Amino acid sequence: MKRRRRTLVPGRCGHDVVLKLESVMLHTESVKRSRERSAMELAIREAKARLSELVAAARSGERVIITKHGRPAVELVRCDHGGGIDFEKLEAARRRLGIEGDRERWPPEYDDPAFSRRVLGLDIE
Template structure:
């Protein structure tokens, strides 16, 4: 296994014997990359975002809301330009 900071590269043939450990590492936020003939082919990632990532997202949303305030209840991202420009098409 090759350890590069928070990244693990391991051959698929070797990964078979260490799958449980590799899954735990991926769940913990480590990049786990399986290789075939030295080439990266698969990255193991958790299905759910780790708690830290969820908290970072919530923090980013709170920061955005502090800058622009709460979005209206009928906000639609597809119509977000309505909040950027006035009725004459000029920046609001």
């Protein structure tokens, strides 16, 4: 990495102020390098071709970043919960709220297609 020459500019307080453009550029380069070390970064086209490999990497805890036009678009991460409905928690919540049994079912006529046609005004008589 090549060091750039610093430019000194007199500041308002009488102190010399160093323009930090070069250091910002160097910092940006180091951030890019550290991002490459800590995560897999792939373009969408390559990610489509290697999806099963990326899923395995994400499941093992590695960060997988998918880019679009060179910019990070999405991050593929491990899903820590199983998903779906936890019926035990649902039943506990129903008991806590005082909701018992299946009294809150839809009336049987709601399942009748003729009732739906009548409600929607589609009856042909």
